[in-house]
Amino acid sequence: MTEKIGQQKSGKTEEKKVIPSSPLGVFDSGVGGLTVLKEITRQLPNEDIIYLADTARVPYGGRSPEEIVKINEEIIPFLIDEGAKLIVIACGTSSAIAYPLLKDKYKVRLVGMIEPGSRAALARSRTGRIGVIATVGTINSQAYQKTLEALNKDVQVFGQPCPLFVPLIEGGFVEAEETRRVAKEYLKPLLKEKIDTLILGCTHYPHLLKILQERVGAGVTIIDPAEEVVKDVKKLLHQAGTTKSHGNPPRYEYLVTGSVGNFQDLGSRLLGKPITHAKQVKIV
Numbered sequence: 001m002t003e004k005i006g007q008q009k010s011g012k013t014e015e016k017k018v019i020p021s022s023p024l025g026v027f028d029s030g031v032g033g034l035t036v037l038k039e040i041t042r043q044l045p046n047e048d049i050i051y052l053a054d055t056a057r058v059p060y061g062g063r064s065p066e067e068i069v070k071i072n073e074e075i076i077p078f079l080i081d082e083g084a085k086l087i088v089i090a091c092g093t094s095s096a097i098a099y100p101l102l103k104d105k106y107k108v109r110l111v112g113m114i115e116p117g118s119r120a121a122l123a124r125s126r127t128g129r130i131g132v133i134a135t136v137g138t139i140n141s142q143a144y145q146k147t148l149e150a151l152n153k154d155v156q157v158f159g160q161p162c163p164l165f166v167p168l169i170e171g172g173f174v175e176a177e178e179t180r181r182v183a184k185e186y187l188k189p190l191l192k193e194k195i196d197t198l199i200l201g202c203t204h205y206p207h208l209l210k211i212l213q214e215r216v217g218a219g220v221t222i223i224d225p226a227e228e229v230v231k232d233v234k235k236l237l238h239q240a241g242t243t244k245s246h247g248n249p250p251r252y253e254y255l256v257t258g259s260v261g262n263f264q265d266l267g268s269r270l271l272g273k274p275i276t277h278a279k280q281v282k283i284v
Helices: 034-043 065-081 092-097 114-124 136-141 143-151 165-170 177-192 205-216 226-240 260-271
Strands: 002-007 013-017 024-028 049-053 086-089 109-111 129-134 156-161 197-200 221-223 252-256
Touching (some): 049 065, 065 092, 086 226, 092 114, 092 136, 092 143, 109 226, 114 143, 114 226, 129 136, 129 143, 156 177, 205 221, 252 260
Parallel strands (some): 024 086, 049 252, 129 156, 129 197
């Protein structure tokens, strides 16, 4: 089918041939977006996926907003050229900083993490006291705070930057004692505020779910935005008539800008299934 699916920078709508067999594009700075990919495979098991890990530039969290936007302006056209029919920005920092500026720029639909995660948190919170842990860039952008307050003016939002989490996860220290110590320090001020809901505002953080749940206790609901994000993706594909519902088995293509070996080793452990035949690519 041919469908008007986006706005170019000039504001002109272009026609693009979109078919159900076209893949979904998913990207992150590293292995964090695999938490979103895993949810896509659960809710949309027939979809082909191109996953791009920009491991040469991980982490994104400490970069300037200008750098984040520039990186996204390199990755998104690359995935469009690879045939992506919809692109999931499976990165909290990019969703917070680049998505608002780029969401109407391209021929394909972009889906970010912030609004879906905010909706999920508000639906689960009993007291309206919501904590957000994320990268420095995401917390400084106030993206979650502004979105939550726009959805519910009575909500109280407490943000906590966690700059060490991504390097620890990318280094393979998911179960390390040092990670537990860092988590204790990061969560202490949020627990002091008596939050009842905690948003994992970086797609890397669900890899630490066990440690985080132990630290916050059963009284705090942890929100992984991925589930709500993929519900949005599912709805958009259905509305556009581009859901891949049958045919050939799903294909997963993994592209990395850094070390293939490191990504395959860590990604396989975190995803719970082997990642093989990843390819190194240059996107600039």
